[in-house]
Amino acid sequence: MTEASQVLMARQPIFDRELNVVAYELLYRSDDETSVAKIINGHQATSSVLLNAYTSIIENQEPKRLPAFLNLPREMFEADTLPSMSHKQLVIEVLEDVKVDSTLLEAVARYKQAGYRIALDDFVYSPEYDPLLALADIIKLDILALGMDQVRNHVSHLKQFRASLLAEKIETYEELRECIALGFKLFQGYFLQRPEVVAGRRLESNEAVLLQLVAELNQAEPDDIRVTDLIEQDPALTYRLLKIVNSAALAMQHPINSVHEALVILGLNEVRKWISLIALSGQKRKPSELTRQILTAARLAELVTTKINSLEVSASGAFLGTLLYRLDAALDIDREHLLTEIAISEEIKDAVRDGSGPLGKLIKKTYALCDGDWNNLPCDELEVYRESYLQALTWVNETMSCLDND
Incomplete structure (x- = not known):
């Protein structure tokens, strides 16, 4: 068993407005970054099998493979390489604390040219991000950290860019409905794990x-x-x-x-x-x-x-x-x-x-x-x-x- 295949991972669903699962974000421990890099850059068949284990589902009695959102460490952007996995399998997430400089922008442009989609994780707007926003396909806003007033301000400002908006850390169905009304297209959070209790609801x-x-x-x-x-x-x-x-x-x-x-x-x-x-x-x-x-x-x-x-x-x-x-x-x-x-x-x-x-x-x-x-x-x-x-x-x-x- 390879070191990369032993990395401890979990998956979190990403939904569309109809609450269909359209992708999974793969979560991993911060001290597993080296192993994750080996998964991404390793042998294509090995990487594909491992990713498939985390992103395959059965829907309407048919097997279906969904894209994986994966945070990449800074070192991955500095390397003059591309992932071994197909661009159809992987959505590249740029972490919020990654410094925006020429090295990062050139790397993101290289990924984009190769067909990979780019997501900006836990995004908080600053003018320095404008060049990166021009390359992004998906912008993830942490509604729990921002608060809904800041979320509305961000949504208004980000309309000038072509990227789709993803609301993450949604805790309740009320927040989900509000994010849908604001124009978000993708959704992530623990709202699904909580009952939407209806007064007087009895078991059928x-x-x-x-x-x-x-x-x-x-x-x-x-x-x-x-x-x-x-x-x-x-x-x-x-x-x-x-x-x-x-x-x-x-x-x-x-x-x-x-x-x-x-x-x-x-x-x-x-x-x-x-x-x-x-x-x-x-x-x-x-x-x-x-x-x-x-x-x-x-x-x-x-x-x-x-x-x-x-x-x-x-x-x-x-x-x-x-x-x-x-x-x-x-x-x-x-x-x-x-x-x-x-x-x-x-x-x-x-x-x-x-x-x-x-x-x-x-x-x-x-x-x-x-x-x-x-x-x-x-x-x-x-x-x-x-x-x-x-x-x-x-x-x-x-x-x-x-x-x-x-």
Whole structure:
């Protein structure tokens, strides 16, 4: 394994106005700059495979590869070279603290001539940036740092340039709507991970059935008959489950024709995961990216627990707890109300509610990696998390390819 392939990375989605994911920003630790440079300038096939692992998704049951936004250190601009990766794969981000001089402008012009798109990261206007703005394709404004008054001033001033505006650090849906109204075309931030709670919102009947199912499947000894009855209460759920278990991806040797047969052949652990997938994918009010994020984190926690042979947290508990941690965002319902709707152990409830206990610590570490919060990851487990994260991304793509989108 090469040094470059071991760099610890995470991805953050970039959305258009319809909340379709159009790219991912790849986040990495500052002390990994040398390794990132090797990825960018290394062997084309190796670089492409690694980048593909972080930027591939399944959309409408079809594989799709999205561009990667990547911050380049100053040294990359000073080198008289171009990235080994295609300009279709990479959007070059110029950091806000990079000095604007002839060396930088010549390098950016060289990248532009080669077809690469240029994004200015965490941009704060100053007249010295005008030559760089003339070359930029995308300007990223940190709305949290600037404040909305300064954001409006920047938007007004930047209209003279041809670059598209990207609003980053969006924390709420209200901020998202305001940025759309201001004319931003691209959006980035943690707003998707927070519920847009609607007063009086109640779980729909099929949502309630799914939560009861999740609860029953996570009992110490689930009741097969009750699980079967709950699934069969919802004909659409029965259809989707049978379609998934009969898919080519699961490679069953003979068709499964009943819910009970699916439980017997797959086992409760597998059925638990598929029910979780169906529950999330059915939330049409939310972008599919939220499903991807939650499932990636749940699978990551499960894999880490298995790899470190944890005696304090079970693999199934890790999956469920991490899934529930942001399920409120998928259902647009208050977390506390959600926890009252599902019969799970107090240990899992406490972990989801306030991050307490071994499971709570695992959930926090899992989402620290997913959010690029490197300081909250244990140094002695970085390789386990890095490897598990890549495996989780692959697993989510494989499983989402089985989901019915009608």
